[in-house]
Amino acid sequence: MSQIEVRELSKEFRQAIKKPGLKGAVQHLFTQQYRDKLAVDRINLTIEQGEAVAYVGPNGAGKSTTLKMLTGILVPTSGSVRIDGLDPHKDRIRNAQKIGAVFGQRTQLWWDIPVSESFSLIRDIYEIPEPVYRENLAIFTELLDLNDYIHLSGRKLSLGQRMRADLAAALLHNPEIVYLDEPTIGLDVAVKEKIRGFIKHINREHRTTIMLTTHDLGDIEDLCRRLVIIDKGRIIYDGELQAVKDAFARERVLHVQLKEPAPGLTEVLGRLPGVSLGEADRRAIESGGKQAAVAFDRFLISAGDVAGAVLRAAEIVDFRIDEPSIEQIIRRVYAGEIDLAQAAKGVS
Ligand SMILES: Nc1ncnc2c1ncn2[C@@H]1O[C@H](COP(=O)(O)OP(=O)(O)OP(=O)(O)O)[C@@H](O)[C@H]1O
Ligand SMILES: [Mg+2]
Numbered sequence: 196m197s198q199i200e201v202r203e204l205s206k207e208f209r210q211a212i213k214k215p216g217l218k219g220a221v222q223h224l225f226t227q228q229y230r231d232k233l234a235v236d237r238i239n240l241t242i243e244q245g246e247a248v249a250y251v252g253p254n255g256a257g258k259s260t261t262l263k264m265l266t267g268i269l270v271p272t273s274g275s276v277r278i279d280g281l282d283p284h285k286d287r288i289r290n291a292q293k294i295g296a297v298f299g300q301r302t303q304l305w306w307d308i309p310v311s312e313s314f315s316l317i318r319d320i321y322e323i324p325e326p327v328y329r330e331n332l333a334i335f336t337e338l339l340d341l342n343d344y345i346h347l348s349g350r351k352l353s354l355g356q357r358m359r360a361d362l363a364a365a366l367l368h369n370p371e372i373v374y375l376d377e378p379t380i381g382l383d384v385a386v387k388e389k390i391r392g393f394i395k396h397i398n399r400e401h402r403t404t405i406m407l408t409t410h411d412l413g414d415i416e417d418l419c420r421r422l423v424i425i426d427k428g429r430i431i432y433d434g435e436l437q438a439v440k441d442a443f444a445r446e447r448v449l450h451v452q453l454k455e456p457a458p459g460l461t462e463v464l465g466r467l468p469g470v471s472l473g474e475a476d477r478r479a480i481e482s483g484g485k486q487a488a489v490a491f492d493r494f495l496i497s498a499g500d501v502a503g504a505v506l507r508a509a510e511i512v513d514f515r516i517d518e519p520s521i522e523q524i525i526r527r528v529y530a531g532e533i534d535l536a537q538a539a540k541g542v543s
Contacts, residue, residue, distance in 0.1 A: 196277075196279075196280060197241045197242060197243050198242060198243055198244045198278065198279055198371070198372065198404055199240065199241065199242035199265065199276075199277075199278055199372065199404070199406075200240075200241055200275075200276070200277040201238060201239060201240040201241070201265070201274070201275070201276050201277075202239055202274055202275045203237045203238075203239060203273065203274035203275070204235060204237070204238050204239075204240075204261070204264060204271055204273075204274035204275065204276060205233065205235055205236055205237050205238075205271065205272050205273045205274050205428075206233075206234045206235040206257070206260050206261075206264060206269060206271055206272050207231050207232065207233050207234070207272040208231070208232045208234055208260075209229045209230075209231055209232075210229060210230055210231075210232050211223060211227075211228070211229055212228040212229060212230055233428050234257045234260040234428055235257040235260050235261050235264070235271075235425075235428045236257075236427070236428035236429050237274065237429075238261065238274075238425070238428075238429070238430045239430070240423065240430070240433070242404060242406065243404075244371065244402060244404055245398070245402035245403075245404060246404055246405070246420075246421060247394075247398050247404075247405040247407070247418050247419045247420065247421070248404075248405065248406045248407065248419060248421045248422075248423055249407055249408075249409065249414070249415035249418070249419035249421065249422050249423065249436070250262075250406055250407065250408045250423050250425065251408065251409065251410075251412070251415065251422065251423070251424055251425070251525065252408075252424055252425035252426050252529075253426065253529045256425045256426050256427065256428070257425050257427075257428040258376070258408040258425060259298070259376050259408070261425070262296070262298075262374045262376050262406070262408065264276055264283075264284075265278070265283060265374060265406070266283060266290075266294060266296050266374055267282075267283030267284040267286075267287050267290050267291075269284075270284050271284075278290055278293060278294070278372065279293065279371075281293075291321075292321065292368065292370075293370055293371050293372060294370050294371070294372045294373070294374065295365035295366050295368070295370035295372070295373045295374070296365055296373070296374040296375075296376075297358075297361050297362055297365045297373075297374070297375050297376065297378050298376045298377075299358065299375075299376055299377035299378050299379075299380045300376075300377070300380070302349060302357055302361055303361060303364055303365070304349040304352075304357070304360055304361060304364060305348075305349055306348065306349040306350045307348055307349070307350065308348055308349070309345065309346050309347060309348055310341070310344060310345045310346070310347060310348075310349065310352070310360045311345045311346060313349065313360075313364060314332065314345075314363070314364060314367060317364055317367050317368070318367065321367070321368040323367060323368050323369075327369060328367060331363075331366070331367050331369070332363075332367070335362075335363040335366070335367075335393075338389070338392065338393045338396060339359040339360075339362065339363055339389060339390075339393055340359070340389070341359070341360070341363060343356070344356040344360065345360075354381055354382065355382050355383060355386035358378060358379075358382060358386070358390065359386070359389065359390065359393075362375075362378065362390065362393060362394075366397060366403075369401070370403065371403060371404060372403070372404040372405075372406070373394075373397070373403055373404070373405050373406070374406050375394070375405065375406070375407045375408070375409075376408050377408055377409055377410065378390055378394070378407070378409070378414075379391070379409060379411050379414055380409075380410070380411075387411070387413070387414070391414060391417045391418060394407070394418055395417065395418055398418065405418065405419070407419065412520070412521050412522045412525060413522075415436065415521070416436070416521055419436060420435060420436055420437070421433075421434070421435060421436065422434065422435070422436040422439060424525070424528060424535065426528075426529065431528070431535065432528070432535040436521070439521065439524060439535060440521065440524075442535075443519050443524045443533075444518055444519070445492055445493055445494045446490060446491075446492060446493075446518075446519055447490070447491055447492075447493050447498060447516055447517065447518055448488050448489065448490050448491075448516070448517045448519075449488070449489040449490075449491065449498065449501050449502060449505070449514060449515075449516050450486070450487075450488050450489075450514060450515050450516075450517065451486070451487055451489065451505055451509075451511050451513075451514045452485060452486055452511065452512045452513040452514065453485040453486070453487075453509045453510065453511060453512065454485075454509075454510040454511070454512050455485070455509070455510060456480075456483035456484065456485060457480070457508055457509030457510075458480060458481050458482075458483065459508055459509075460480050460487070460505065460508045460509050461477050461480050461481055463504055463505070463507070463508040464489060464504065464505070467491075467496055467500070467501065467504055468495050468496055469491050469492035469493075469494070469495025469496045470489060470490070470491045470492075470496060470501060471489075471490050471491070472487060472488075472489055472490070473488065473490070476488055476489075489501060489505070498516055502514065
């Protein structure tokens with residue numbers, strides 16, 4: 196049995212159809228029109244202990260809804276979730292001992308008392324043995340700079356302080372699984388680094404299972420080997436992050452800055468295998484432009500051959516070669532330009 200087993204899981208929400216304003220609200224009282232929104236649509240997922248899984252997708256894809264069903268906050272419309280064999284909604288108390296969760300948009304700290312007292316309350320609620328509590332607090336203090344703000348009440352924390360305090364709060368009881376819903380949203384680079392380092396630490400040192408949603412794909416490159424992409428409630432990719440990179444790392448883009456216009460360049464490039472020039476760039480070059488981005492497949496032609504061909508046709512002032520970042524790849528997946536499932540099959 197795997198630690199997390201999700202079978203044909205769906206969640207449908209009933210959304211009220213209201214016209215804007217007070218008039219709309221009053222009208223709705225009488226007409227009561229609704230539409231059903233299938234936020235999560237028959238997903239299957241199996242996660243083993245110690246895995247770090249990135250769960251990504253565009254806004255509204257169903258990520259938070261999935262995490263809420265996994266944590267037991269929401270009841271599925273159909274399908275099942277088993278966490279170590281438990282139903283997280285029915286076995287909420289036992290499940291709570293096993294899991295920690297941070298929803299970046301909300302806090303679980305008490306607003307009016309110092310963070311340190313929130314932590315003591317959590318210790319009491321979860322019945323954390325004193326030595327475990329002390330040890331965790333000491334480690335978290337070091338990794339998350341807790342000393343800077345542990346004496347402040349929840350309401351006085353900056354966003355970055357709050358997020359770090361929330362992470363610590365979610366992990367004080369040594370949960371086996373941690374669900375993180377956008378834990379780095381709105382944070383500066385230094386605090387992001389801290390949080391990534393901390394998540395990495397608990398994943399590596401304690402084999403804590405991590406399921407992480409984020410729009411900052413830097414988070415996932417640092418932390419996760421496995422990537423799951425959800426779009427419109429359906430899982431459209433589940434596999435190694437590296438496989439995605441391998442499939443698309445073959446694409447390179449040569450950016451060139453020409454000294455003089457070279458309208459003939461497009462014809463030269465057109466003759467090379469595996470090279471493509473965007474329509475806008477083609478037009479720009481033909482009408483005397485001095486910049487172009489030339490995409491090429493490095494399995495079909497080397498960077499040297501592409502650069503050489505450009506050099507023979509034009510004088511270059513500057514050039515650079517880009518490889519696609521995971522961010523660009525996933526943006527194209529969201530836009531429907533590439534089919535990852537297909538591409539991943541192609542390389543394996
Ligand atoms: N309580 C609710 N009632 C009605 N509809 C909801 C509710 N919660 C979510 N939805 C709808 O379900 C869909 C999925 O929402 P969800 O919050 O899971 O998306 P998400 O992938 O987390 O997006 P984001 O990246 O913006 O956080 C959206 O269309 C949303 O409007
Ligand atoms: Mg969300």
